[in-house]
Amino acid sequence: MKIGQWVLAVGYPLTLETTVTAGIVSAKGRTLDINRRQSQTPIESFIQTDAAVNPGNSGGPLINTDGQLVGINSAIASPTGSYAGYSFTIPVNIVKKVVNDIMKFGTPQRAFLGISYPRDDMSEDQKKEAGIKDGEGVYVMDATADGAAAHAGIKKGDVITKLNGINVVTGAEMVGQIATYSPGDKITVTYKRDGKESTVPLTLRNNSGTTAVVKSSALDKLGAKLETLSKKEATSLDVKGGVAVRDVTENGLMDKSRVQEGFIILKANGQEVHSVEEFQKAGGESNRHDQAGRRLPWIRRSLYLSVAHLLGQLIP
Structure with a gap:
C-alpha cells in the first residue's frame, strides 16, 4: 500500500444495507492507543484512510481498485x-x-523482539532527557534479559532502523512488521549504536522468552505482564524461583486483587512455580468447582501476601 492510493470500504453502516465508500490511503502505521485496555502489548499499526466508515462498518473489507x-x-x-x-x-x-x-493452533502465535520503546504520547522534554531523536528509528529503552533482542546483542540506547531490510521509523511500524511473524522465525535487525549501523540475525520469541507454541489460557485474562524471575533476583529474595509481575493493567483481575508491579508469584493452586510456563500449567489445572481453595502466595521484597480467589475469577 502507498500513501495516496485509492481504496474502497464495504460494509453495513448505521441502518443501511451494503454500502461502498471511496477514499485514499492517508497514512500507514498509525496507532490510536485504543487496544491498551485489552492488552499490555497491543498491536496497533493501522492503515488510515478517508473512506467514510461508520458504526456497522467494523469487520468489513477495505479493498483496492483491483478488488484485492x-x-x-x-x-x-x-x-x-x-x-x-x-x-x-x-x-x-x-x-x-x-x-x-487460529486455524492451525487455536490461538494467535505472537512474536516479540523483547524490547520497550517510547510511547507516542511522550513529551518532547521526556524524549530530550532520554536522548531520543524523532525520525531516526525506534529507540530501545530497555531489552528484556530473556528476550530475542538481548540475545542478539541489542541493548538499551540502540536505535532500530530496519527489520529484514525494511525501514522502521516508529514503534507502530515495528510492531506491525513483527506481528506478521511467529515465535521461532528468524529475521535480521539493523540498529545504530554510537553512530555506527550494524545488522544482526535474530530469532523471535514469544512473550515468555521461548519459541514454543503458546496455547490459549485463561491466565491471559489476568491483566498483567509476567516474566520468569531471574536467578539474580531469586537469590536476592532468597527463593528458589518465581514469576515476576512487571506491569498491571488498570481494573484488570490482578489490579482488582490489589496485586502490584514488583510482586513475585511463588505458588499457584498450592504448587510451587519457578517460571511463567509452570504458572500457566498450574492455572490450567483449575476448574470451576474449587474456587474457594485457590490461593496465590506472593512476596514483594520482605513482604509476604496471600491473595485468595484470583484464579477462581478466571473461570467463565
Whole structure:
C-alpha cells in the first residue's frame, strides 16, 4: 500500500444495507492507543484512510481498485462517534497471520523482539532527557534479559532502523512488521549504536522468552505482564524461583486483587512455580468447582501476601 492510493470500504453502516465508500490511503502505521485496555502489548499499526466508515462498518473489507483485500475496517477517530474524516483499518498481512494461527493452533502465535520503546504520547522534554531523536528509528529503552533482542546483542540506547531490510521509523511500524511473524522465525535487525549501523540475525520469541507454541489460557485474562524471575533476583529474595509481575493493567483481575508491579508469584493452586510456563500449567489445572481453595502466595521484597480467589475469577 502507498500513501495516496485509492481504496474502497464495504460494509453495513448505521441502518443501511451494503454500502461502498471511496477514499485514499492517508497514512500507514498509525496507532490510536485504543487496544491498551485489552492488552499490555497491543498491536496497533493501522492503515488510515478517508473512506467514510461508520458504526456497522467494523469487520468489513477495505479493498483496492483491483478488488484485492488490503485490510479489515476497525475504527474511526471522531469527536461525535460518527465519521469525521478518519477511518482505520487492520492491514491484511496481520489479518492473514491471525486467521492462519487460529486455524492451525487455536490461538494467535505472537512474536516479540523483547524490547520497550517510547510511547507516542511522550513529551518532547521526556524524549530530550532520554536522548531520543524523532525520525531516526525506534529507540530501545530497555531489552528484556530473556528476550530475542538481548540475545542478539541489542541493548538499551540502540536505535532500530530496519527489520529484514525494511525501514522502521516508529514503534507502530515495528510492531506491525513483527506481528506478521511467529515465535521461532528468524529475521535480521539493523540498529545504530554510537553512530555506527550494524545488522544482526535474530530469532523471535514469544512473550515468555521461548519459541514454543503458546496455547490459549485463561491466565491471559489476568491483566498483567509476567516474566520468569531471574536467578539474580531469586537469590536476592532468597527463593528458589518465581514469576515476576512487571506491569498491571488498570481494573484488570490482578489490579482488582490489589496485586502490584514488583510482586513475585511463588505458588499457584498450592504448587510451587519457578517460571511463567509452570504458572500457566498450574492455572490450567483449575476448574470451576474449587474456587474457594485457590490461593496465590506472593512476596514483594520482605513482604509476604496471600491473595485468595484470583484464579477462581478466571473461570467463565
